[in-house]
Amino acid sequence: MKANLKAAIVSPSTWAAPRTIPGRHGAPRQRSLGSPSVSMDRMNSGGVGDRGSGLSSSPHAKPIVFVVDDDASLRGSLESLIRSQGWQAETFASAQEFLARPRVIAPSCLILDVTLPDLSGLDVQKRVAPDRIDMPIIFITGYGDVPMTVQAMKAGAVEFLTKPFKGDVLLSAIRHAIERSQTALTVEMEMLALRERYASLSAREREVMVLVVSGLLNKQVGAELGISEITVKAHRGRVMQKMNADSLADLVRMAASLSVAPAQTD
């Protein structure tokens, strides 16, 4: 039970400089790089947690498999199948129900029927997939046509199964999806930490960082910004410290990850 709670809690302090604020699955997201802001009304209460362990353990939290299908007996049997593997299961009878559910930070995947009472499975995919690399989608369908299948695959579905399918085929797909989710979450957490550090830089420090990683010497940076070399060095020192960079090479790599590096010259 504790593990579930941990997975469900979103620590507000971790979202100090969010790339995406954890809203609902289908809600439009705010992107705020560089302006630390927290949208408190979207946070789950009780989320004042340890900043470190909540973040770092989330790729290792208990995986959760979401099922969206209007067939109640199929939902039931999938739920049992999923739980038999030690994963959490959450089922929904319609797209809207699922889209209203707040995001959890845990490895996950989505089993989605193509035909739903409200939105189509493909529409759900369109809404969810671009922002949620950490929640791969497995489609299931009783009706098949190739164009629909191809569209789903092109939009990034990891699997597309026609009913009736074998339990172990689905389980294998879920396992792969969860692995991908764990990797995506790890990357996302690292990027979040990096963005937080970048957001803590002053505007001037960011200017200096960009020029330094483009290869300019301190003197040249000073000339570019109209400040003295000594001032550049001071800013540079603070940049290295705040970014937690061991070396210029390290900083260059961070800048590339953040996409604040200038265009390549080679």
Add this chain to the structure above:
Amino acid sequence: MSVEQPTVFVVDDDEAVRNSLRRLLESVGLTVEVFPSAQAFLDRVRSDAPGCLVLDVQLPGLSGLDLQTELAGTKMPLPIVFLTGHGDIPMSVKAMKAGAVEFLTKPFRQEDLVKAIRGALESDRAVRRERSELAELARRYDILTPRERDVMTRIVAGMMNKQIAAEFGTSESTVKEQRAQVMLKMQAISLPDLVRIAERLRSRLAPQ
């Protein structure tokens, strides 16, 4: 190295289909070659020819999916647009998972085929461009001496000349010279430049 014209390679065992596809694609300015079987294609086309493949799933002998698998094992797999007369979902899923650009069921709209082909050709161009850029960087790396490579690894890891000299038991001025050689041979204009080059080469370099 001459710039080769990208070709659309069409493989279909139905002669009427081959002919109509050829006419259609040539009418929009594409260069086309047709083959009656996967084997005929493999026999006649070099594995690194630029372009893309338009492939019927159902072929005599080596199937379209088998050809996809076979090509995936080569150095320069061509992007593939599949065509099928039969709507087989598992087959389409398999083809897409294996990286197909598109999977069209007959009868398809001509513009859908042309659009898919243009996408495939663009993807092939991009892959080749990246590949030749990487080959150039690898060529530069090849002319470094072993010691220069060791120095390069340490520079991009962030070590100072002094630290490198201590590790090698040489003088700082020797390391500076080697560093200058690295920058010159790799054609890097700054340390950040060298770091970016090293990152790109990382997948090509042998593990230390």
